[in-house]
Amino acid sequence: MAQDLVHGVADDRFAAAREAFAANFAEGREIGASVCATVGGETVIDLWGGWADAARTRPWRRDTIVNVFSTTKTMTALAALLLADRGDLDLAAPVARYWPEFAAGGKDRVTVAQLLSHSAGLPGWREPFSQDDAVDWDKATRLLAAQAPLWEPGTASGYHAYTHGFLIGEVIRRVTGRSPGTVFRQEIAEPLGADFWIGLPEGEDHRVAELVQPPGPAPEAGAVEMAEIPSIAFRDTRPDGSRAWRVDVAQTRTRAWRGAEIPSVNGHGNARSIARIHAVLANGGAAGGRRLLSEAGARRVLEPQIEGPDLVMRGIGVRFGLGFALAPCALLPVTPPSPNTVFWGGGGGSLAVIDLDARTSFAYAMNRMDRALMGEERSFRVLRAIWAALAA
Incomplete structure (x- = not known):
């Protein structure tokens, strides 16, 4: 029965990966999902x-897209890497070179690379800031520019769950004069023919799958694994006076959310578009007959920036490169074929993994959210099957 719910293609070599994907449905782990992998620039699994809705009335189709939360960060990071490769952006330079107001609060030495590696000390907003405020670009960036870091930048990472995209995005905007979603669309998505959006046009709403909240109370501070950091008013005030930022998936169904550019968390796409875009990194800067970066520019993603217990993710040890985590890492409990593997994922279960030596890209996107900070056994079991096939 579950096999009847699965459509698309998988090379015979990856039959076990198709079976693993189908098993997610057979075991009741999924409502709707997509998975894609490329090897050497060629799609081997798609x-x-x-279903695209909780009521199971709309089938998940080939062109269904979904909000993939923090997998969006990988797209924003790629846009910054592209600008750096062209010489338009110096990742080692102070952010204030491009965004002068950012120097306030003792941040004059914070570098662009520290923004990319979640080590700038700006994991949230000190001033009250709600999920509704996340659609207000000017407010989000103005408050971040004014506040002081919560720790000495460059000494530790502390996952910048929502702020990451605004920080990198504002640098992109200052450098190019265009919004980060526009730069991503014009310079990356359109040249590659990739159906991924940061700022979704209203005409695409009919293709969006409905996210389904995990069972139980809504997770706080973005995910239940997130630690509280004193003095960050990163949360709404509740009627009892306590604070919590509840990520309400109902808001993701609004036009305001979908149409806004929130380059940390509101990207819309599917596994095909994510894997197609990251095939650029997997294949030395080129994919689909288009070269977007030099090979050296693509491999910059591997440059280690910070390593150690993450101050926000409850002390989980993470190695961050430029915009991606570096494997091996506790957040990716699957052993990659090569150490030159980068990844990141989104709250609820979406995932992107790129092995620059095996020239592979992998992506998973779904609408049934889990409480995992990123990835989850649904995607990991498929990824294991793919890597086992490559090693055979």
């Missing part, structure tokens, strides 16, 4: 299945 599967989708299930």
Whole structure:
């Protein structure tokens, strides 16, 4: 029965990966999902299945897209890497070179690379800032420019769950004069023919799958794994006076959310578009017959920036490169074929993994959210099957 819910193609070599994907439906782990993998720039798995809504009335189709939360960060980082490769952006330079107001609060030495590696000490907003405020670009960036870091920048990472995209995005905007979503669309998505959006046009709303909240109370501070950091009013005030930022998936169904550019968390796409875009990094800067970066520019993603217990993710040890985490890492409990592997994912279960030596890209996107900070056994089991096939 689950096999009937799965559509698309998988090379015979990756039959076990297709079976693993189908098992997610058979075991009741999924409502709707997509998975895609490329090897050497060629698509070897492109599967989708299930339903685009909780009521199971709309099939998940080939062109269904979904909000993938923090997998969006990988797209914003790629846009910054592209500008750096062209010489328009110096990742080692102070952010204030491009965004003068950012120097306030003792941040004059914070570098662009520290923004990319979640080590700038700006994991949230000190001033009250709600999920509704996340659609207000000027407010989000103005408050971040004014506040002081919560720790000495460059000494530790502390996952910048929502702020990351505004920080990198504002640098991109200052450098190019265009919004980060526009730069991403014009310079990356359109040249590659990739159906991924940061700022979704209203005409695409009919293709969006409905996210389904995890069972139980809504997770606080973005995910239950997130630690509280004193003095960050990163949260709404509740009626009892306490504070919590509840990520309400109902808001993701609004036009205001979908149409805004929130380059940390509101990207819309599917596994095919994510894997197609990251095939650029997997294949030395080129994919689909288009070269976007030099090979050296693509491999900059591997440059280590910070390593150690993350101050926000409850002390989980993470190695961050430029915009991606570096494997091996506790957040990716699957052993990659090569150490030159980068990844990141989104709250609820989406995932992007790129092995620059094996020249592979992998992506998973779904609408049934889990409480995991990123990735989850649904995607990991498919990824294991793919890597086992490559090693055979």
